[in-house]
Each structure stands twice: as structure tokens, then as C-alpha cells.
Amino acid sequence: MASTDTPAVKDGNDLAGLEAGLDALETVQTSRTPFRTTFTQKIVPPVTAVVLVLLVWQALVSFNIVDDPSKLPSPGDVWGEVEDAWLQGTLLDYIWTSVSRGLLGFLMALAIGTPLGLLVARVRFVRAAIGPILSGLQSLPSVAWVPPAVIWLGLNNSMMYAVILLGAVPSIANGLVSGVDQVPPLFLRAGRTMGATGLRGTWHIVMPAALPGYLAGLKQGWAFSWRSLMAAEIIASSPELGVGLGQLLENGRNTSSMSMVFLAILLILVVGIAIDLLIFSPLERRVLRSRGLLVKS
Amino acid sequence: MATALAKAADAGTSVEYSARIEHVSKSFAGPAGQQLVLDDITLDVAPGEFVTLLGASGCGKSTLLNLVAGLDRPTAGDITTDGRPALMFQEHALFPWLTAGKNIELALKLRGTPKAERRGRAEELLALVRLQGAYGKRVHELSGGMRQRVALARALAQDSRLLLMDEPFAALDAITRDVLHDELTRIWRETGLSVLFVTHNVREAVRLAERVVLLSSRPGRVAREWRVDIPQPRRIEDAAVAELSREITEELRGEIRRHGQH
Known part of the structure; x- marks a missing residue:
């Protein structure tokens, strides 16, 4: 065979060049979507929808299709309510009372739901014991917890947090469990051959691999926290609790002020959407994009 | 009986093998009772040696690799390795x-x-x-x-002193695979690693290895071994590679044919 030194060296250079060529040919170029496209595809449609709803609403009032203001206030009346609350300085108080409760409750649910989910996902006995109950609890409307929570804890903030926890912990734990279940076995095997077993395996392989499912659980957990809190605030109003959005809604009903009821409903909706848009969606998109899982449509 | 992963490392620095597989059998619970997948495999990989394990489907070559990697335990026999082996899969597993x-x-x-x-x-x-x-x-x-x-x-x-590779290039296109063969040979020679490489591609086995071990199927047994003395760097289209590949392919086909006879 003619394998002297010179051809071998030449061979090596050839190989490097060949490889560089293959790499260049096979690498996919990705570019960011221009803002114009984002604007026309992501921003214009929802704005159009909101404007349409407002137009229909205004039309219902203007053309006297619904002519009882105690049933349907005009958009202007509700806006007047917003202005009043803003000028009295109470608008942000309403929002902050509920949002601070909701976020604190959510953080507590996070602290409890995460280890619980990991235990259920990783320990077979625990999964068999409480796994079905945990997923069953997800379908129990959390408003059902309000009466017992009031009896156990009284009309105070602890009772609100208890209701939030009972609503959100199962979602967060279940999200983590399904995230862990979807971790490809290949990653676990690869991790084990690298020496990532036990807690190290959980920290370096299982948790990051389960992150997308976990985030989906967190998102749902927030939705459940917010819903549970509103249920608790509507049912359990007491002067010591301060006025949150739920109480605002209940006050509107008690004083037969339909525009206040609408204001409360809109604020509850807006806050729920805002938290999702400002916190969870960017987080989720970032995680998915970094893994190449966000497919451009 | 147990896999003694650290045994060789504890015994000292002078080991005459990177992996020693002694009378290893493995059976799994199947629909028809216990199914024997590997039957009395004995195989050594010397330090710095490049061995390919070749076989048709059902020869248990991946099972054997898992056992050597310590991901599973043999039903009988002993596997000793020089430290914890590294393992590369068909999928990149990054x-x-x-x-x-x-x-x-x-x-x-x-x-x-x-x-x-x-x-x-x-x-x-x-x-x-x-x-x-x-x-x-x-x-x-x-x-x-x-x-x-x-x-x-x-x-x-x-x-690790030993690199286990489970059909790592099977999912690649032919040109890329060819380049990676050259790359692997170069790195193997530069690092002096022992490699145990599993494949069902005869030419790939001959292209890379110093020794080709043919496994029979159901259950997997060592059927035959070839020493490959063709000097490196080889090419997959070399006449010598083709010639030995033809001989091994005949043998492999014979092994496969036996399964159709009853």
C-alpha cells in the first residue's frame, strides 16, 4: 500500500477542507422575523377583534337594542367608571390588592407544587399513591374550597392563600409530572453514562429536559391561582380584607351598579391576560426558541 | 455475577484489557417466557484496540453495549472495564x-x-x-x-479509556459518514483510545476496525473473528476493504439464512 507520510498529511488537509465544506453546506441560516411582519400578523388581528367587539357593544346601546342601562351600560359609562376610580386613586389599589395576593399565592404554590411534582414523577410509590388524586383535583373547581377554607381559617388572607394553593398546586405538580414523563429516555441514558445519576441526574438532566412541560404547568397554575382568588374574593368579602377585584365585582352587584360590575370583569380579564403576556409567554417562547422547538408559521 | 465497573481501576494501572467480557449471557422476559438474547459471549478489548461488533438484527449487539456501559446487568457472566466507558448513540443525544x-x-x-x-x-x-x-x-x-x-x-x-459506539453514523448520509470515518480513525490514533463499535454495515466495520467480531442472531453468540491488517488510513472503497467485506458478508448471510430454514 502507498501510505507514506506525504499522502497522509495531504489526506488530513483534504479532510479538514471537505469537512468545512460539508458544514457550510448543511448549516441552516435562520433570520429574525422583521417587525413589519410581526405587526401585521400578531398585533393587527387581536386589535381588530377588540375594536369590533367595542363597536357591536356601542351599537347595542346606541340603537336601543338593549335599552336598560342597569343590564348593559355603554362603553362610555364603563370608561367613566375607570376614570372615577383612577381620579379617586382607588383603581391601582383594587388591582394591586388582588395581584399581590395572586402572585404571592402563586409563588407559594410554586414552592409546594415543584417538589411535590418531582416526588410524584420520580418515586413510583408516591405516584401510585397520590398521582390519580392529584390529576383528579385539577378538575375540581377551586370555588368548592372556599366554604371549608372560611370555616377552617376564618375571613382573612390565609383563607385566600389556602384557596389559591388548593387550586394551583395540582396544576403545577401535574405539569411537572407530564414534563418529566416526556423526557426522552435517550437523555436519561446519555446522562447516566456521563455519571449523572440520582440528584445530579435530576438537576442536570431531568429538570432542564422537563422545563417546557413545567412551564406549561406554571402557566395553567397561574390561571388557576387567579381564578381561585377571584372566587374567594367574591364569596368572602369582609372590611378587613380590603377591596380587591373580586370584592369590587361583588360591591357592584350589591349597589346594582352594572358599570362597576363591567369594570371589575374587564380588570380581572385584563390582569389575567397581562400577566400571561408579560411573564409566561416570553418565558415559554425563550425556552422553546433556544431549543429550536418554536416553528415559524 | 455483578458488573464490576471499578474493579480494574482499583486493581492498579497495569491492565492488559480495556474491557473484558467473560461468559456473559442476557435474557429478557418475553411473551414466551425468558428469551435468551446473548449466549455465553467472551470477548476482550485490548488497550488502544479498535473492535467492531457486527451482526444482523436480533444479535443483541446493542444489548451487549448497554451491558458494557453499565446501563444494564448481565444475567450471567462478568464484565470488567478499565474505568467508566463513554457511550455514543445512533442519535446524537446532545x-x-x-x-x-x-x-x-x-x-x-x-x-x-x-x-x-x-x-x-x-x-x-x-x-x-x-x-x-x-x-x-x-x-x-x-x-x-x-x-x-x-x-x-x-x-x-x-x-474514559474505552469508547463504546452504538451505530453512531447509521443515520447520516453517505458522504458525511465517509468523512466521519476518516475523522474517527484520526482521533482514535491521536488519542490511543480503545473503541468498541457496533454496526450492521460490513464495509464500515472493515473500514474502521483492527478486529471484526461477527455475532450470530437469536441468541447472540460470537460466530467468527477477523483480524484486519489493511494499513490505516483506509478508504471504504479500497480493494482490500472490499475483498474482506465480501468474505464477511458471505458469512453473515449464512448466519441469517440459518434462521429461515425452520
Whole structure:
């Protein structure tokens, strides 16, 4: 065979060049979507929808299709309510009372739901014991917890947090469990051959691999926290609790002020959407994009 | 009976083998009772040796590799390795939440490399597989061939004396596979690693190995062995490679034919 030194060296250079060529040919170029496209595809449609709803609403009032203001206030009346609350300085108080409760409750649910989910996902006995109950609890409307929570804890903030926890912990734990279940076995095997077993395996392989499912659980957990809190605030109003959005809604009903009821409903909706848009969606998109899982449509 | 992974490492530095597989059998519970997958396999891999395990479907070659990797235990027999072997899969198995460089650094970290040295070592390993500049790349930004090279770099980061490879190039296109054969031969010669390489591709086995071990199927047994004396660097289209491949293919076909006879 003619394998002297010179051809071998030449061979090596050839190989490097060949490889560089293959790499260049096979690498996919990705570019960011221009803002114009984002604007026309992501921003214009929802704005159009909101404007349409407002137009229909205004039309219902203007053309006297619904002519009882105690049933349907005009958009202007509700806006007047917003202005009043803003000028009295109470608008942000309403929002902050509920949002601070909701976020604190959510953080507590996070602290409890995460280890619980990991235990259920990783320990077979625990999964068999409480796994079905945990997923069953997800379908129990959390408003059902309000009466017992009031009896156990009284009309105070602890009772609100208890209701939030009972609503959100199962979602967060279940999200983590399904995230862990979807971790490809290949990653676990690869991790084990690298020496990532036990807690190290959980920290370096299982948790990051389960992150997308976990985030989906967190998102749902927030939705459940917010819903549970509103249920608790509507049912359990007491002067010591301060006025949150739920109480605002209940006050509107008690004083037969339909525009206040609408204001409360809109604020509850807006806050729920805002938290999702400002916190969870960017987080989720970032995680998915970094893994190449966000497919451009 | 138990897999003694650390035995050789404890015994001292002078080992005459990288992996020693002694009378290993493995059976799994199947629909028709216990099913024997591997039957009395005995095989040594010498330090620095490149061995390919060749066989048709059902010969249990991946099962054997899992046993050597310590991912599973043999039903009977002993497997001793010189330290914990590194394992490379057909799929790249890179973690998508880490960059190419961080994948390698994770292997270094789990092995106990001090934090200060990890970055430099990862860059060195990327240079070894000729992927300088890929440190910050995400897995989905790399081509199939590049992913397998990062996976190889990550396996090398474990600093094992033995590298186990489970059909690592089977999913690649022919041109890329050819290049990676050259690359693997070069790296094997530079590092002096022992390699146990599983494949069902006869030419690939002959192209790479110093020794080709043919396994029979259901259950897997060592059917025959060939020493490959063709000097490296070889090419897959070399006449000598083709000639030996023809001989081995005949034998392999004979093994497969036996299963159709009853």
C-alpha cells in the first residue's frame, strides 16, 4: 500500500477542507422575523377583534337594542367608571390588592407544587399513591374550597392563600409530572453514562429536559391561582380584607351598579391576560426558541 | 455475577484489557417466557484496540453495549472495564437546552473537572473534532454530521479509556459518514483510545476496525473473528476493504439464512 507520510498529511488537509465544506453546506441560516411582519400578523388581528367587539357593544346601546342601562351600560359609562376610580386613586389599589395576593399565592404554590411534582414523577410509590388524586383535583373547581377554607381559617388572607394553593398546586405538580414523563429516555441514558445519576441526574438532566412541560404547568397554575382568588374574593368579602377585584365585582352587584360590575370583569380579564403576556409567554417562547422547538408559521 | 465497573481501576494501572467480557449471557422476559438474547459471549478489548461488533438484527449487539456501559446487568457472566466507558448513540443525544460547548462542559463537570479548566478543555475538544467556533451554537443549529462530532467530543470529555459506539453514523448520509470515518480513525490514533463499535454495515466495520467480531442472531453468540491488517488510513472503497467485506458478508448471510430454514 502507498501510505507514506506525504499522502497522509495531504489526506488530513483534504479532510479538514471537505469537512468545512460539508458544514457550510448543511448549516441552516435562520433570520429574525422583521417587525413589519410581526405587526401585521400578531398585533393587527387581536386589535381588530377588540375594536369590533367595542363597536357591536356601542351599537347595542346606541340603537336601543338593549335599552336598560342597569343590564348593559355603554362603553362610555364603563370608561367613566375607570376614570372615577383612577381620579379617586382607588383603581391601582383594587388591582394591586388582588395581584399581590395572586402572585404571592402563586409563588407559594410554586414552592409546594415543584417538589411535590418531582416526588410524584420520580418515586413510583408516591405516584401510585397520590398521582390519580392529584390529576383528579385539577378538575375540581377551586370555588368548592372556599366554604371549608372560611370555616377552617376564618375571613382573612390565609383563607385566600389556602384557596389559591388548593387550586394551583395540582396544576403545577401535574405539569411537572407530564414534563418529566416526556423526557426522552435517550437523555436519561446519555446522562447516566456521563455519571449523572440520582440528584445530579435530576438537576442536570431531568429538570432542564422537563422545563417546557413545567412551564406549561406554571402557566395553567397561574390561571388557576387567579381564578381561585377571584372566587374567594367574591364569596368572602369582609372590611378587613380590603377591596380587591373580586370584592369590587361583588360591591357592584350589591349597589346594582352594572358599570362597576363591567369594570371589575374587564380588570380581572385584563390582569389575567397581562400577566400571561408579560411573564409566561416570553418565558415559554425563550425556552422553546433556544431549543429550536418554536416553528415559524 | 455483578458488573464490576471499578474493579480494574482499583486493581492498579497495569491492565492488559480495556474491557473484558467473560461468559456473559442476557435474557429478557418475553411473551414466551425468558428469551435468551446473548449466549455465553467472551470477548476482550485490548488497550488502544479498535473492535467492531457486527451482526444482523436480533444479535443483541446493542444489548451487549448497554451491558458494557453499565446501563444494564448481565444475567450471567462478568464484565470488567478499565474505568467508566463513554457511550455514543445512533442519535446524537446532545441536550438541546445547552450549547455545543456547554454540552461538553457538562460531561467535564460530571467527571469532576474544576470549573476554571472546563471552558478551555471544551474548546480543545471542539478543535479536535474540527468544530472551532461552534462553542456557542445550539444543537438545532448544527447539521447531522456536526452534531455527531459534538457528541464525539462530549464522549471524549469523559476521559474514559474505552469508547463504546452504538451505530453512531447509521443515520447520516453517505458522504458525511465517509468523512466521519476518516475523522474517527484520526482521533482514535491521536488519542490511543480503545473503541468498541457496533454496526450492521460490513464495509464500515472493515473500514474502521483492527478486529471484526461477527455475532450470530437469536441468541447472540460470537460466530467468527477477523483480524484486519489493511494499513490505516483506509478508504471504504479500497480493494482490500472490499475483498474482506465480501468474505464477511458471505458469512453473515449464512448466519441469517440459518434462521429461515425452520
